[in-house]
Amino acid sequence: MSVDENTFGIVRGRRAARGLPISSTGARSLRQARAAGATLGTGYLGVGAAVVAALQAVYGLTFFLSHLSAYPDVTPALVSWLLYVATFIGTAVLVTVRGERLTTGVFAVIGVVLAVVVALDFVAIWPLHDVGAYATSSVSVGFGLLPIVTLRPVREVVTATALLFVALVVMVAASTPVTSDSGPQQIAVVALAVLPSAIATFAVHRFRRMVQVELDRVLVQSNVSQPRFAVGMLASDELARLDLAAEKLLDGVANGDVPLPLSPKVASQAASLATELRLHLIEGRRETWLHHAVTESEYLGRSVSLVDPSSLAGLLAPPQRDGLLQGVWLLLGDSKSRAPGTTIQLTLGPVTAASQSFAGRSVCVPVVVSTTGIRRNRVTPATWNALERAGEYTVSTHESSVKISVACIVDNPAET
Secondary structure, three states: OOOEEOOOOOEEOOEOOOOOEOOOHHHHHHHHHHOOOOOOOHHHHHHHHHHHHHHHHHHHHHHHHHOHHHOOOOHHHHHHHHHHHHHHHHHHHHHHHHOOOOOHHHHHHHHHHHHHHHHHHHHHHHHHOOHHHHOOHHHHHHHHOOHHHHOOOHHHHHHHHHHHHHHHHHHHHHHOOOOOOOHHHHHHHHHHHHHHHHHHHHHHHHHHHHHHHHHHHHHHHHHHHOOOOOOOHHHHHHHHHHHHHHHHHHHHHHHOOOOOOOOHHHHHHHHHHHHHHHHHHHHHOOOOHHHHHHHOOHHHHOOEEEEOOOOHHHHOOHHHHHHHHHHHHHHHOOOOOOOOOOEEEEEEOOOEEOOHHHOOOEEEEEEEEEEEOOOHHHOOHHHHHHHHHHOEEEEEEEOOEEEEEEEEEEEOHHHO
């Protein structure tokens, strides 16, 4: 949907990738989690990676200086090290000054300089015919990519690492006689140059994914404390916009900026504003916390469906809500490890009378958790502990998937 403005200049229509308004808290948080820069704790990983790269550079430079006499022409290798050190220090200073951000243009320049570093190192060691024994600055380039892992998208770092790997393999094949004695050393040097950044890329990618999931869970968890009927983040943000628009209209009428009677255009705009407000108010009387928890979650929204025609989820007490929501999260598990096509359907109702000891002051809200692609032996003990907080449950198996029925005892709304 293209960006436009509503009746009174309030920007609307723009949505984040998950459907949240661009300016909403949820959308801002998710944009930060997905940002290519070092955010949400990855900056600390970047500092550690920079320290490791610096230590390796000191070791590599020391090794180079101790073998100067072996080089037929030391100039290319010396220039290579000077370029690498200057690039490393310059990048560190730039990131520190600009706040842990590395633009695409700067990264491209860094990539070109590092390519020159590798090329010069290869030129210097070519006459020696032993990459594994004499490669220094080209190996350090692999470690130099470590801090960039936290600053640039994964695909860019993977591409740079792959190019370095190909360059080293081609150089070994073209210049070094590979024998049973020299082969292990060549493999070790190639692995030393490539594996650190490859492992770091995987670790940072998993860390970012974990943070995104936990952030999504925190945002969804805020719905647990809502009243029986409420509006979610999306509607709350939209209501704030409509409220501001209404205030501008009323303020214009009070100040005389908007003459009475209203012109047909302004009257039509005011009617549209009132209609939108009424629609949001009506929706707020039908949608429960569980509806918002499912629809506003990127993680749950893809795999969980809700059947609650009587809005019974709103009757659950906060501890029951928390237990049910946590149980659903744990049932889904990690998106990387669960089977394709895994789904959960939550069905609430119909209400049944509670035992006579409650004297009609409580009712039982049955919750049926029907799953697809989740086997009983894959359910963790923490899932059962969470569902136990919602109420007594029974477990059965349907078409090789687990099915859970939870009896939630809640206060009778007719008695309150």
